[in-house]
Amino acid sequence: xxxLFAFFKRFQVFLLFIGLQSLSLYIYFTFLSFPKTQIxxxxxxxxxxxxxxxxxxTKLFNxxxxxxxxxxxxxxxxxxxxxxxxxxTRKSVKIDDTLFHQQYEYIxxxxxxxxxxKRNNYxxxxxxxxxxxxxxxxxxxxAGVVGVVHFVSEHFSIVKSVxxxxxxxxxxxxxxDVHGLLKWDGTHARFGKITGISxxxxxxxxxxxxxxxxxxxxxxxxxxxxxSSIASIEGQPLWDVTILFSxxxxxxxxxxxxxxxxxxxxxxxxxxxxxxxxx
Amino acid sequence: MIQFIKHFxxxxxxxxxxALIFNQxxxxxxxxxxxxxxxxxxxxxxxxxxxxxxxxxxxxLTIDSISNTFGLHASxxxxxxxxxxxxxxxxxxxDSYDPGSELSLQNMEFRWVFSVFGLLLLIHHFWFFLxxxxxxxxxxxxxxxxxxSLPFSIVICILIQTIFLRKTKTK
Numbered sequence: 001x002x003x004l005f006a007f008f009k010r011f012q013v014f015l016l017f018i019g020l021q022s023l024s025l026y027i028y029f030t031f032l033s034f035p036k037t038q039i040x041x042x043x044x045x046x047x048x049x050x051x052x053x054x055x056x057x058t059k060l061f062n063x064x065x066x067x068x069x070x071x072x073x074x075x076x077x078x079x080x081x082x083x084x085x086x087x088x089t090r091k092s093v094k095i096d097d098t099l100f101h102q103q104y105e106y107i108x109x110x111x112x113x114x115x116x117x118k119r120n121n122y123x124x125x126x127x128x129x130x131x132x133x134x135x136x137x138x139x140x141x142x143a144g145v146v147g148v149v150h151f152v153s154e155h156f157s158i159v160k161s162v163x164x165x166x167x168x169x170x171x172x173x174x175x176x177d178v179h180g181l182l183k184w185d186g187t188h189a190r191f192g193k194i195t196g197i198s199x200x201x202x203x204x205x206x207x208x209x210x211x212x213x214x215x216x217x218x219x220x221x222x223x224x225x226x227x228s229s230i231a232s233i234e235g236q237p238l239w240d241v242t243i244l245f246s247x248x249x250x251x252x253x254x255x256x257x258x259x260x261x262x263x264x265x266x267x268x269x270x271x272x273x274x275x276x277x278x279x
Numbered sequence: 280m281i282q283f284i285k286h287f288x289x290x291x292x293x294x295x296x297x298a299l300i301f302n303q304x305x306x307x308x309x310x311x312x313x314x315x316x317x318x319x320x321x322x323x324x325x326x327x328x329x330x331x332x333x334x335x336x337x338x339x340l341t342i343d344s345i346s347n348t349f350g351l352h353a354s355x356x357x358x359x360x361x362x363x364x365x366x367x368x369x370x371x372x373x374d375s376y377d378p379g380s381e382l383s384l385q386n387m388e389f390r391w392v393f394s395v396f397g398l399l400l401l402i403h404h405f406w407f408f409l410x411x412x413x414x415x416x417x418x419x420x421x422x423x424x425x426x427x428s429l430p431f432s433i434v435i436c437i438l439i440q441t442i443f444l445r446k447t448k449t450k
Binding site: 028 | 307343351
């Protein structure tokens with residue numbers, strides 16, 4: 001009897017251990033696809049405040065670099081301003097503004113926490129639902145695409161970055177319109193992969209890769225990177241395309257969140273496509 | 280009571296140090312610095328196992344919540360909290376442990392701390408990277424990360440012990 005009791009007592013500890021272990025692993029593995037709990041993420045109030053305080057210190061380290069980037073972006077935009085363009089013919093008609101509806105709005109944000117050496121890397125932003133952030137919005141920076149908003153609280157949001165296993169942004173090689181899905185194999189933060197490109201299509205090295213703009217998350221033409229190497233996959237009629245990201249995710253700080261004003265309209269009309277009948 | 284306050288302060292300091300400083304130090308080749316196992320190692324060795332499991336779980340979740348790992352640190356912290364008493368028993372010196380003394384570098388031999396803490400860290404690192412990658416065809420990468428990170432973690436933890444900890448008075 002005493003032996004049984006001792007055995008049970010020992011088993012009790014083991015049960016608690018298994019319980020806690022499976023709880024934490026359950027949270028870890030389900031968060032990838034279905035985020036539910038807010039309390040253990042960096043979007044909760046306390047950790048958000050801690051990260052903001054941390055960012056107040058660390059943002060100063062990269063200040064000159066960030067300013068330089070901002071200046072370069074400003075130059076690009078300034079060159080497109082009508083003031084710096086010469087009008088060649090006097091007959092040209094001024095563009096009617098009603099012809100163009102605004103489709104994308106951009107919300108500026110700061111990355112207050114990021115990793116790059118994990119298998120799945122998430123970035124925490126200092127904007128949340130109060131600033132109009134919703135799940136599945138695209139995020140990009142001045143140099144390239146960053147990721148997709150995965151989880152939102154009132155003041156903070158978590159971005160599932162490009163450095164995640166199942167990011168699946170649809171991208172294309174510029175000028176050739178060859179397109180595939182963006183993947184990351186989890187080893188190096190500068191290199192990604194494109195899958196689903198058939199090997200009868202010709203791709204040149206160092207061609208630019210940009211977003212395709214099909215999924216209502218990103219507009220067309222946001223830079224992603226450059227094709228750095230092409231290899232064939234054995235047994236499959238596909239290219240194994242490796243790309244060099246144009247953004248260095250190890251140093252990322254300032255990003256923009258994309259608000260697609262026509263998203264509901266696009267989703268509504270796409271939901272009317274009849275699903276394939278499975279035989 | 281003083282013991283409780285001491286470990287509570289350590290809880291906060293280790294969690295913040297791990298999440299805000301050591302998790303930000305990212306070198307390539309998968310090297311990561313882990314200092315928070317030291318907190319679990321330094322818990323009183325005769326602490327109730329239920330209590331130490333729960334403390335480890337909450338401690339791990341605290342680090343997870345700051346560094347966006349959602350349960351990975353909690354899982355490995357609970358694992359070493361569970362294994363800790365078994366390893367202490369395995370490496371028990373001939374005249375047993377001094378009750379009330381801390382099993383740190385100041386009270387134990389260097390060789391004992393190095394081997395016991397090293398073994399705990401090895402288990403911790405291996406579990407952490409195994410769960411993070413979770414693919415058996417990339418087991419080599421798991422080994423690489425474990426082997427490369429381990430020396431860095433051990434050196435930093437031993438430095439922390441020599442710099443910040445004082446000899447506990449034995450009555």
